Amino acid sequence: MHLGVGNFHRAHQAVYVDDCLAADGSWGIRGVSLRRPDMRDALAPQDGLYTLAVKDGATTQARIVGSILDMLVATEDIGPVLAAMTDPATRIVSLTVTEKGYCHDPSTGDLDPQNAGIIADLDRLDRPSTVPGLLVEALRRRRNAGVAPFTVLSCDNLPSNGRTLGRIVGQYAALIDDALAQWIGGTIAFPSTMVDRIVPATSDADRNGIAALTGFDDAWPVVTEPYTQWVIEDVFPAGRPDFAAAGAELVADVAPFERMKLRMLNGAHSTLAYVGQLLGHETVADAMHDAALARLVAQVMDEAAATLDLPAADLAVYGRALRTRFANPALRHRTAQIAIDGSQKIPQRLLGSIRDAHAAGKEWGALATGVAAWIAFLRQGPVDDPMANRLAALADKHADPAGHAEAVLGMREVFGTLSDAYWFGDRIVGIVGKMADAGSSAVLPR
Numbered sequence: 001m002h003l004g005v006g007n008f009h010r011a012h013q014a015v016y017v018d019d020c021l022a023a024d025g026s027w028g029i030r031g032v033s034l035r036r037p038d039m040r041d042a043l044a045p046q047d048g049l050y051t052l053a054v055k056d057g058a059t060t061q062a063r064i065v066g067s068i069l070d071m072l073v074a075t076e077d078i079g080p081v082l083a084a085m086t087d088p089a090t091r092i093v094s095l096t097v098t099e100k101g102y103c104h105d106p107s108t109g110d111l112d113p114q115n116a117g118i119i120a121d122l123d124r125l126d127r128p129s130t131v132p133g134l135l136v137e138a139l140r141r142r143r144n145a146g147v148a149p150f151t152v153l154s155c156d157n158l159p160s161n162g163r164t165l166g167r168i169v170g171q172y173a174a175l176i177d178d179a180l181a182q183w184i185g186g187t188i189a190f191p192s193t194m195v196d197r198i199v200p201a202t203s204d205a206d207r208n209g210i211a212a213l214t215g216f217d218d219a220w221p222v223v224t225e226p227y228t229q230w231v232i233e234d235v236f237p238a239g240r241p242d243f244a245a246a247g248a249e250l251v252a253d254v255a256p257f258e259r260m261k262l263r264m265l266n267g268a269h270s271t272l273a274y275v276g277q278l279l280g281h282e283t284v285a286d287a288m289h290d291a292a293l294a295r296l297v298a299q300v301m302d303e304a305a306a307t308l309d310l311p312a313a314d315l316a317v318y319g320r321a322l323r324t325r326f327a328n329p330a331l332r333h334r335t336a337q338i339a340i341d342g343s344q345k346i347p348q349r350l351l352g353s354i355r356d357a358h359a360a361g362k363e364w365g366a367l368a369t370g371v372a373a374w375i376a377f378l379r380q381g382p383v384d385d386p387m388a389n390r391l392a393a394l395a396d397k398h399a400d401p402a403g404h405a406e407a408v409l410g411m412r413e414v415f416g417t418l419s420d421a422y423w424f425g426d427r428i429v430g431i432v433g434k435m436a437d438a439g440s441s442a443v444l445p446r
């Protein structure tokens with residue numbers, strides 16, 4: 001089962017599983033949408049089939065993906081979702097629910113017991129709406145019915161995503177029943193993974209272009225780049241498809257790959273998104289054509305790379321490949337899309353590198369520019385973020401950019417102990433001030 005069938009899942013895990021099916025047809029994906037019915041409504045009339053269009057410059061290659069067998073919508077009826085999660089045939093529950101789906105405190109990675117969904121779920125254990133609530137209820141039912149548990153496979157952009165989810169699920173279970181929490185901690189496998197593929201939202205132009213190419217009317221095709229990577233910690237007590245045959249890397253420790261990807265790719269992506277939004281660049285490829293911004297992106301990657309425990313030459317090659325991917329003009333990956341949910345993304349994408357660089361006496365000015373750009377972006381108007389109300393209140397309250405920056409830096413759920421660090425706060429406020437006085441491009445490298 002997969003929770004969170006969006007474009008990313010359809011261009012990533014579902015394609016690996018589709019490739020596995022050629023050799024072993026005994027697997028398949030039961031998809032779940034946690035909120036909206038739109039994906040199920042689009043896919044159901046086409047038997048779950050959809051077009052994957054791989055675009056590189058002027059070329060497009062299309063194929064049909066058939067690994068999604070059916071889809072359920074959790075908000076319509078949680079009964080069938082829990083029934084499927086308790087079905088002995090379900091061996092793996094994988095997830096792409098975005099950072100906020102973990103209901104955690106982004107600065108610590110612990111369950112946020114004040115999260116409104118968590119509070120509601122604790123009140124109606126048999127009708128959960130959150131990811132921790134669903135997983136714990138399904139695991140509890142399997143345990144009570146004597147059904148072997150499933151493996152939980154996190155595929156979101158969080159550090160040690162499997163371990164983090166395991167901790168959050170354990171903390172949630174402990175609020176219900178200590179014995180259940182201990183059983184989960186001792187029994188359930190939560191392998192960590194690093195996932196990578198750039199997958200923009202589908203536009204009408206994509207739909208029309210793909211229909212013209214294939215001759216099929218597809219309600220919701222998905223567009224992506226040629227590059228794809230999936231590194232998986234190989235702990236699947238209930239079995240798994242032969243992901244390696246489909247090109248995934250099965251390893252004992254995902255952490256080095258994960259940190260590299262989060263800090264270099266996603267750290268640069270968020271920086272591009274916020275500076276890009278401030279400078280009016282609609283897409284990542286447009287932003288990469290701004291030479292000063294491209295230089296900033298290279299510096300973000302270099303500063304992040306210097307905090308990693310991998311060979312510098314390999315990281316330089318990785319960084320160059322990332323910049324080529326970002327510049328792919330065929331993708332039209334909107335900076336506004338990446339700018340969503342900054343409060344959930346900034347900690348692992350930029351702040352971790354800044355802490356490490358500072359501790360090692362290394363440079364972190366470009367990373368700081370990314371953080372400052374997020375704060376400046378928050379002043380441009382309402383944002384799409386689970387903390388949107390608080391962020392809007394801070395922007396309303398502080399007319400002065402420096403005062404506003406100080407107030408944002410005080411948000412401990414995002415900044416943790418950095419909220420108290422003068423070495424950090426002074427530099428960020430300084431960059432925000434310069435952006436306000438001289439324009440955002442004044443802080444870009446020459």
Ligand code: CS2
Nearest residue numbers: 195196197198199266269338
């Ligand atoms: C992006 C990611 O939207 C975002 O925040 O940074 O979705 C990014 O495209 C993927 O992680 C690439 O693997």
